[in-house]
Amino acid sequence: xxxxxxxxxxxxxxxxxxxxxxxxxxxxxxxxxxxxxxxxxxxxxxxxxxxxxxxxxxxxxxxxxxxxxxxxxxxxxxxxxxxxxxxxxxxxxxxxxxxxxxxxxxxxxxxxxxxxxxxxxxxxxxxxxxxxxxxxxxxxxxxxxxxxxxxxxxxxxxxxxxxxxxxxxxxxxxxxxxxxxxxxxxxxxxxxxxxxxxxxxxxxxxxxxxxxxxxxxxxxxxxxxxxx
Numbered sequence: 001x002x003x004x005x006x007x008x009x010x011x012x013x014x015x016x017x018x019x020x021x022x023x024x025x026x027x028x029x030x031x032x033x034x035x036x037x038x039x040x041x042x043x044x045x046x047x048x049x050x051x052x053x054x055x056x057x058x059x060x061x062x063x064x065x066x067x068x069x070x071x072x073x074x075x076x077x078x079x080x081x082x083x084x085x086x087x088x089x090x091x092x093x094x095x096x097x098x099x100x101x102x103x104x105x106x107x108x109x110x111x112x113x114x115x116x117x118x119x120x121x122x123x124x125x126x127x128x129x130x131x132x133x134x135x136x137x138x139x140x141x142x143x144x145x146x147x148x149x150x151x152x153x154x155x156x157x158x159x160x161x162x163x164x165x166x167x168x169x170x171x172x173x174x175x176x177x178x179x180x181x182x183x184x185x186x187x188x189x190x191x192x193x194x195x196x197x198x199x200x201x202x203x204x205x206x207x208x209x210x211x212x213x214x215x216x217x218x219x220x221x222x223x224x225x226x227x228x
Contacts, residue, residue: 004119005030005047009040009066010055010081019053022108026116037061041069049076051119053111056082056093064096071097077118079111099181121178134167135215135228137206148206158183159202166216166226175223199224 008016016033032047034040037058054063067078080093085103093101100114132139138147146153146163161183176195203210217225
């Protein structure tokens with residue numbers, strides 16, 4: 001398996017070193033650092049990281065700007081580091097494409113654990129299905145058509161995407177954030193209703209009784225689980 005490449009962009013070189021050491025202790029060794037927005041973008045375009053850690057305040061701009069430039073080219077997880085702890089700052093970071101927001105001071109070990117969590121989520125969701133048949137469901141190899149008990153379902157592209165996520169992870173709890181990020185390819189900020197509406201529509205097409213779902217169960221406070 002390819003070793004994940006991680007980019008750290010922060011103007012505090014000592015902090016970069018502390019985070020890098022914490023990541024190395026967790027088994028990550030493909031790490032590059034940069035200390036300005038410009039250098040961060042240059043390293044991003046040549047190094048092609050699997051995850052980026054960005055300081056919000058950089059000498060030649062903001063990490064938010066760098067995040068937007070990265071988002072134009074990639075959907076990798078992006079974590080923000082910031083001394084700003086106000087809710088509005090966190091919401092801004094998530095709204096423009098960040099996946100996590102960590103306020104200073106923090107433990108480098110905490111950053112390393114959050115990195116592991118983000119990479120684990122991506123790995124789980126991007127892994128190909130081990131088999132195309134799960135319980136009563138069958139999905140064709142290019143993941144465009146789904147059958148239940150041999151009958152083809154008339155699903156929209158988003159509904160197929162949601163069901164594909166569940167079929168890759170049967171009997172696992174998937175959060176609304178995870179589902180939205182994978183199916184819509186955007187930041188989850190403010191998207192609870194979008195996921196809920198699409199889950200309801202999907203249930204109407206696959207459940208014998210959508211009001212009492214047999215397959216897609218709600219796990220209160222955590223998300224949804226495909227039970228097969």
